[in-house]
Amino acid sequence: MPSKGVKCYAYIAVQGVEIEFSVPKQNVTKRERHEFSVSHLEVESKNLGVFKFTGRFEFKVRRDGRELNVSNISAEWSSKSIKCERCTHAFRNNG
Numbered sequence: 001m002p003s004k005g006v007k008c009y010a011y012i013a014v015q016g017v018e019i020e021f022s023v024p025k026q027n028v029t030k031r032e033r034h035e036f037s038v039s040h041l042e043v044e045s046k047n048l049g050v051f052k053f054t055g056r057f058e059f060k061v062r063r064d065g066r067e068l069n070v071s072n073i074s075a076e077w078s079s080k081s082i083k084c085e086r087c088t089h090a091f092r093n094n095g
Contacts, residue, residue, distance in 0.1 A: 007039070010036070014063065018030065019060070023047075
């Protein structure tokens with residue numbers, strides 16, 4: 001089955017922070033501090049359902065269990081296009 005790969009890069013500097021990367025039926029959560037990490041997720045067409053041609057990559061940032069940020073990126077199978085919904089490229093929390 002066709003798929004599209006997503007490389008997920010993370011670096012966490014603050015204690016109590018975790019980043020969850022997910023695609024349909026697959027996810028990975030990073031919690032280690034002061035460590036660069038790279039993960040690879042596949043948006044598999046078989047996990048999208050019948051007649052559905054859009055796969056969603058999502059990442060969530062949490063601190064002490066509280067969600068700080070959620071971003072979604074959708075990719076269409078048929079057109080190689082990427083559509084960003086609630087997309088945040090970087091953020092700073094001064095709290």
